[in-house]
Amino acid sequence: MEKILLKNIHKEDSFKIETYLAGGGYVALKKALKERPDDIIQLVQDSNLRGRGGAGFPAGLKWSFIPKDPTMQKYLACNADEGEPGTFKDRAIIDNDPHLLIEGMIITSFAIGASSSYIYIRGEFEFGASRLEEAIAEAYEKGYLGDNILGTGFNLDMAVHRGAGAYICGEETALLDSLEGRRGQPRIKPPFPAIAGLYGKPTVINNVETLSCIPAIVEKGAKWFAAIGPEKSPGPKIFGVSGHVERPGLYELPMGTSAREIIFEHSGGMLGGKKFKALIPGGVTAPMLVEEELDTGMDFDSLAALGSMLGSGGMIVMDETTCMVRVSWIINKFFSHESCGKCTPCREGTTWLTKVLYRIEHGEGNAGDVELLDRICGNIFGRTFCPLGDGAVMALRGCMKHFRDEFVYHVEHKRCKVC
């Protein structure tokens, strides 16, 4: 497949505007600015582009919720708070092809009528943040940002806002709170950001990868995009493969490519030729898949049908030596560490889960602990304020669904079954 999202990243000085322009950059913007904003929203709706941040919400539909009142201040916020363990795709674009994102954001802002836009980047990406700032400065310089962009009368400001270490800020309303200078905690919905977002104004929040798809859609059309991969979740997708494979890394492939193909063809197979045990298909929240499920297409609907999810497309591959209790403990520790503390079930539940998992993993499990885990999961799931707590439960339940025997073994024998 022709690369869309990662086509520039290996070029020399790929991050510079000259390189980007030489590769046909900002052509889509010129084209878009000649269209009516509503037509661009329609185009993106027709393309069936679904959000690449994890939830897979149709991007064009999200944009269409923004009020049409031209006198109203609107915002675009790019979610570059990439933090779901196993996910490292956005950083590649930010570090190496920032103008792709910027162009996508300018077009999106034009479509929704935003005159101000922010890129919320996780604080640890110091390098990426400075790359973006340099690129934004270049774009201002060339007249792609600022007042009267390319003489069309469209104005747009863009700035980078750095997070400071909180996974929850990847949740769109927590991101807005953080951008407003507060502790990043999710807000009550409704109102949704499209009605009352940043500073109480209509706001679209899209992931880096989602926005980076926009220039290509504008340039090549909705039909072209919709034809890549499965009908209901089309387009190119960056799969980030990590863990026990020979060639971890990023692979841009059509949506729906099978997990098996990605692991065994593109990523060079299992590390050291060991036996495959499990795959987390889309960041640690996504419930695990086992060997017999590997032929599933990596797209939103196919994975949902299996009770898992595509999430960010960050694939963590584990071989036969992996202790699943330890994996669950590591994942849960992450969620309890990142729980914002707002709602009770997530704050107290994830902490409790982690403590029980720690004990089981460290040979201090008691009879009934596995059932206790089930019960705690039951008290968290569906009762939290935002999806973080649910995510913790999905991850643990996903693991216990396939490897419950390892948990039981740990409790009974006070040691690991596999290592």
Next chain:
Amino acid sequence: MITLTINDKEVSVEDGTLILEAAKQAGFHIPTFCYQPILSRLASCRICLVEIEGQRKLQPSCVTPVMPGMKVQTESQDVKEARIGVLEFFLSNHALDCPVCDKGGECELQNMVYKYGPKKGEFTEKKERFHEKDYILSPVIVKNSNRCVQCLRCVRVCDEAVGRTMLGPMGRGAHQEETSFLKSYMDCDQCGNCIEVCPVGCFMRLPYRYRARPWDLKSASTICPYCATGCRMDIQERGGEYIRAISKFGKGVNSELMCARGRFGFDFLNNEDRLTKPLRKKDDGTFEEITWAEALETIKTNFKLSSPERIGAIISARNTNEEFYLLQKLMRTVLKSNNIDSSPRWSSDAVSAYVTACGINEGGTSIADSIDVDTVLITGSHISDENPVTDYLLRRAFDTRRIGVIIASPRAMKLDSSAQMTLRNIPASDGTLLKAVVAELYTAKPEAFKGVTGLTKIKTLDSATLSKDCGVALDDIKATTGKLLKSDQISILAGTEYLRFPESLEGLVFLRDALRALKKDLKILPLLDRCNQRGAWDMGIHPAFTPGYEALEKEGLGCDRMVQAADDRQLDMLYVICENIAGLYPDAKYAVSALSKLKFLVVQDVFMSETAKLAHIVLPGAAFAEKDGSFTNQEGRAQKIDSLLPPPGEAKTALEVIAAIGRELDYGFGPSTADEVLAEIREATSMYREVEIDTARNDSALVKGKPAALRIADFLGKKRFDDVEAENKPSLPVPVVKVKPLSFKLVTGNHLFYSGTIARRSHTLRNLVSGPMVEVSVADAERLGLSDGDTVRVKGKYHEAILTLKSKKGSRDGIAFIPENFTEVGLNRFLKRGEGIQEVTIRKI
């Protein structure tokens, strides 16, 4: 109206009602932690989750509004399990040190677990512990984070109602705890609302810690004895000692909110210096204990010796309506004297004019109505310090409903942050400022002013000159005018500066009449600083009117004229109830000298005041928690107070003493119980006839009156301490003092922690104030090279004092504020009768 079913019961509720409230109306209780109707919504505790047909997940009933046809289950299996699940989570890291927790027995978590479960805990892990020792956050606030349930009510109440933002959630997830900046000692309003809203034993009262279990306490429902906001509270005692005051959600105008004075200032009741026996002054000037019979006999003899015009009575505005009524009845019907008044701080003429200008005689205006308008103008009051809970109620309304607020005050205040405009006028120029606004209103719409009283004067007003006189830029006056013109509903909140400087009332009346002429829906709410000041006036504690504001044919003497008459030896006998004339009359030297000339001074009080020291007979009195009766707050809301303990020793309520004196003089004098007196009040004045003096139904508790029984023209034009007629002056001169370098105009009022005679005797409140202070603007402090906490010498024409300096950001320059009531300072020693505002200099020592 929206119809839905809750637990299969059909319910109709207002559009926009939350499921939680709808369930309550239908008789179903849903437990809550983070929900607090007056605060912003969180939906974080998840205890109120309910099942809604067609929804995949349980929904928080505290933020979900009802929809037509919705089917809600609040007690389904799923809901019950979720509820128990949440409670189990709460308990998992909760300290569970209930045996030593002050909250035990009245803890929301404890009660909820008792009611719903879990019956058994499965949490066996090590609990998160934040600390071993409790944090002492202030002289009154102590905190134990190990008991916190993260409802954030404390943080929200501090930020959203009190307006201080002293508390915040520190840390994240299970490591989050709500404390002050780096857990440091808080220099805050010390209101303790964080304690009151806390559902568990996380925030606690330091003075109450480990002192009682709630079931050992006896309580009575009463009204706070400090300012006239009229906050309802329960006062509680154990073993004869007053130990706690609590406010309750949904009770009174204040609901759960109170200020430091109300919540912690009740302990003056326990003060060891309370008067317990009647005293008689011996020839050597010392006091001897006597019996009540002896005391009453002496009083009777002296009353009989004097002629009616040579007898006077002054009662403080902290007594009950029943006591007021009976006192004026004694004076008017038995002693035939109209020499009655309530405060030495301002003249009775000022009161008459203020009552009329604000329409106090026309019946009550509720705070709720006063802030349900387009624009609120606050003038003549440092509301944040004088009426703290009114400040909280306004802040919440202003911030949530985006009401336009204009504050005119020389001194900056906390509520400024909610205001669209703050006007920093010269002290005592409030009326000049309003006149400038009236002049602008007239310029904008002269045709509307046809037939307005005082139009001839209004026409001569020149906004430019007036703007200069009040020290507010003409542009700001124009902006104020613009806002008023654009608003349909306006309310004016007018404070006690209008009583201290009654010349200003002319401006208030002009503005009132102008706005009415402009067809604005106008409300005026007086802001008063004594709990029953309005009740005193309603009950005819005034030389010129009877209960219900019927003007008297022959006016008696007000406090000022009584002092003057005493000085001229025209007054023989003065009966003072709980009022400290020597300590508050705005010329200490003059007052003491005048009172000393009296043939007979009888003072009933709870403490030996400066005035009591001058008395021939001192009677031990009762304080609010020892009395039954009613108070009428600044809104005109009559509220019942119940007694908790009898007064100490042989002390008696003023009601008992007035009745006893009355019977000594006239065998048939009565009635003598609060209930009987109230019945007679209802007979005597239509204002109180229909009023429900009832703790539960507050809405019908506003007094009703008839329009303008008193005419403003009768009172305007009298200066503060003399009778100079000023009819012909175009606008009454405000005492304008040219400010020399290093020279300040001395202004006064109440301190947030300290507002009168009784506050001086509260150990807890005294603990909150480092000592007598003088406050200037930050800019002035810098100019003088002074910083907060410096000891300074404040020198006036007649007095000087050593004070601690405090600076305030945003205040007008050239003003020195000294609170009215510090015994150590004697603010009234700086003042001279008839001289108005004094100038002082401030120097560092």
Next chain:
Amino acid sequence: MLTEETKTHIEGLLNKYKTRRSAVMPALMHAQKQNAGNLTEEDMREVADYIGLNPVVTNEIVGFYTMYNPLKDIGTYHIQVCANLSCSLRQAEFIIEYLEKKLDIKSGETTKNKRYTLTRVECLGSCGTAPMMQINDDYFEDLTVSKVDEILSNLD
């Protein structure tokens, strides 16, 4: 004390957002940078004052976001090693143990000479190049023991 340079940074930030409050996070980060990765009480107060917030707000912010180090003693080089799943699968624990031994400190501690602080952190978004660590602002990926030695010896 906020330096003039930090104040200039903060002043610049105030123009970037619609509200002053939005600048609080980056402002605190500048204050922390100025003190080599440590945030002092005084600076938290000063930032709050500069922006016009109650100090409690800066306290809330620095307590919520893990990249602030209020009242801590972070060394010249803050070594943060990812211990999350992808890195853990690629022997991150081994790297952490090696660093603990080499620096003679436990993770969470600072060496006596204040040169190094070692912290075990959650995912840094570099899973395809695991194991990895961040030293101050820079990422170091595909770590091996010899690579760690080399990186440390090349510092300053």
